[in-house]
Each structure stands twice: as C-alpha cells, then as structure tokens.
Amino acid sequence: YATYLQLERHEMFNISGPITVPFMSLNHKAHPHRCAIMDELVRREMHKDAYISWHEPDADWHWQHWFPRKLEVDNYGQDPNKNPNSYQWSETFEKVMSNSFMSLITESTMTSPFLTEKTFQQIFYKRPFLSFSTAKVYAELDKLGFKRYDEVFDYSFDDVEDDIQRGKMIIDEVEKIIGQDYEALTKKLRPKLEYNCKRALEIVADKSYIPDEVKLAVKWDPNFNSTYRKICAVTTYQEDQKKSKT
Secondary structure, three states, rough: OHHHHHHHHOOOOOOOOOOOOEEEEOOOOOOOHHHHHHHHHHHHHHHHEEEEEEEOOOOOOOOOOOOOOOOOOOHHHHOOOOOOOOOOOOOOHHHHHHHHHEEEEOOOOOOOOOOHHHHHHHHHOOEEEEEOOOOOOOHHHHHHHOOOOOOOOOOOHHHHHOOHHHHHHHHHHHHOOOOOOOHHHHHHHHHHHHHHHHHHHHHHOOOOOOOHHHHHHHHHHHHHHHHHHHHHHHHHHHHHHHHHHH
C-alpha cells in the first residue's frame, strides 16, 4: 500500500529501453550486508557493467576489494532538500530505469523476511529483480501469489540460511545474464512482469490484506491513521471502479 501511494504521487517513468546495461543496484545506508555485496561485485568487476549508487563511503567495514567512494546515478546527493533514496522523476533516473535490464536489490533488513518499497517498486514498474534479504523471503512472495522469474534465475539461494553464501549465489544469478540479449530476456519475462504488477494491484485493492497489527496501530498513532485512511480511500475507489465496469 505504501509503495502504491508513493508512486501515485510521482510521475511514472517511461521505461522503454533500449536496454544496454545488465543491472542497477541502489544503496543508501551502508548496512553490513550491503557492504558485503558491494565488495563482492567489485571483486568480480561487475560494478563496471552496472548503474550503482553508494552514499556512505565512510562505512565501518573491512573492505577487501573496494576502496569506497561516493557513487551516484543522479544528483540527489547534491541537493539537501531531496531524499537520495527516492524514485522521484528526473531525466537521468528515467534513463537509468529504462536502460537497465534488472535491479539487484539489497533490502533494508536481514533479521526478518520483510520486503520494502525497494522490491515492490520494481514489481509496479514491471522490471525483473533479485532481492537480497533473509532466507525464505521468496517463499513469502509465493504465498502472496507472485510468480518467480525462473525462466532466467535459479532461486535455490532462497533456501540457504548463511547470509554471505546466499548473497554470493544471488550475485551468481546476476552475473550470468551479463552479455545476454536483454531485450529478449525482457520479452521472455513479459507475461510474468505483467502478472506480478496486476497481482500487486489486486492486493492493494483488497482490505483483507491489511494486517491486524496495522489496524491496531491506527488506534495509537494519529500519523499512521492518516496513511490508513489513504489506503482505504484507494481500495474503496478501486472497488467502485470494478463495480462500475461490471
């Protein structure tokens, strides 16, 4: 719901290609699991073939292959009034989204299978992605009715408990698509990209998916109550649209 509302407030990108770059990976906070992924990407020299952002070069991490520096795919870090983590429209960022085949997502937490806007933005934008989160996180997406892009990726990493090993296995899957025909891969995945976006919209329109914890939080947090009302307004509008079409 939060991601849907966020995207509704901004212009949608014209993601039309041509696709010439294998992947993008956006990193704001230098969490340890993100440092490990970045170090491994540099070890394999995969960072040379991608759009990558890195906003905290002074991270406390035992780097083995990378000498950290600030990386940006847009100029958000130069403007203190803009959130460097946002997907607000710009010509540069539209090009990054349009010209890259997939997103390698380093999620916010490694303590629970909780996916944030980083993953769901890709679903709404109908882009392939691999998310580095906890083990079994894709099993959670399966429960929600989303389909895996297993025509291209091997998801055996989802059963691996060790974070470092799982991260390297995810990078293996990204590495193997480098140099392939990205337009052809996108065409192959198009039915599932469309399906997953539709499935996300179905969840947004279904109030039964609002967790009881959220409903309880509404009673205690006035700010959350505002978000909840927006969610209900969206779902009510979509329900009315369905009825009118019927």
